[in-house]
Amino acid sequence: MQRILYISTAREKLDDASLDGILRISRRNNAAVGVTGLLIVGGRRFLQVLEGPDDAVASVYDRISRDDRHFAVVRLSRKTIEARTFGAWSMGYRAVNLGGIDDGGRPGNLPAIVGRLVEPIDDVILRAEFTAFAALHAAA
Ligand SMILES: Cc1cc2nc3c(=O)[nH]c(=O)nc-3n(C[C@H](O)[C@H](O)[C@H](O)COP(=O)(O)O)c2cc1C
Numbered sequence: 001m002q003r004i005l006y007i008s009t010a011r012e013k014l015d016d017a018s019l020d021g022i023l024r025i026s027r028r029n030n031a032a033v034g035v036t037g038l039l040i041v042g043g044r045r046f047l048q049v050l051e052g053p054d055d056a057v058a059s060v061y062d063r064i065s066r067d068d069r070h071f072a073v074v075r076l077s078r079k080t081i082e083a084r085t086f087g088a089w090s091m092g093y094r095a096v097n098l099g100g101i102d103d104g105g106r107p108g109n110l111p112a113i114v115g116r117l118v119e120p121i122d123d124v125i126l127r128a129e130f131t132a133f134a135a136l137h138a139a140a
Contacts, residue, residue: 001084003051004061005077005130007114008070010044018069019093026091035060036086040117042098046070047117051084076114076133085123094120111135 014022019041030036035052048064050057065073086092096119101112114134121127 001052001081002054002057003049003077003079003081003085004057004075005047005049005133006061006065006073006075007110007117007134008046008048008065008073010046010070011068013044014041014069022069023091023093028090030060031090033060036084036089036091038086038089038092038094038121040094040096040120042096042113042117043102045098045102045113045117047114049086049121051081051086076130085126096120 023039026039030050030052033052033056035050035056037049037051040047050060050064052060061075096116098113098116101109101116111131111134115131118127118130121130
């Protein structure tokens with residue numbers, strides 16, 4: 001199995017109905033191919049974890065990354081996993097408040113944004129792993 005984590009930015013801030021639509025389609029499609037995960041939304045930022053069989057995760061991620069409702073899709077991590085962290089959800093959902101940290105322009109802000117976005121992830125070790133990837137990416 002594989003787990004992918006990415007961040008992206010919505011072209012326009014999505015209203016509740018649009019988000020509901022994305023979640024409904026996601027849950028239906030993901031359940032059909034054994035993908036589970038979590039979608040975290042903060043303002044126009046998305047952070048999503050996808051986990052499941054290698055091929056299924058790759059094809060779902062490929063489809064998502066071509067969705068023109070968002071852009072700047074950056075894969076922060078891809079890892080082989082033994083067990084799922086979000087096995088209970090075909091796609092869980094959390095909203096977070098980014099407050100003032102997302103000024104949209106400063107590239108060095110990525111670690112702070114990801115740090116805030118991963119707060120709903122209960123698993124401390126997984127959260128630290130994602131934050132480390134964001135810091136690496138920002139430095140690159
Ligand atoms: C932020 C974001 C997250 C998404 N997550 C998923 C997902 O987990 N699974 C999925 O099938 N589609 C997801 N989508 C939607 C896909 O990009 C695509 O619109 C959808 O899979 C097409 O499904 P359909 O061919 O059944 O209509 C997401 C879209 C966005 C913008």
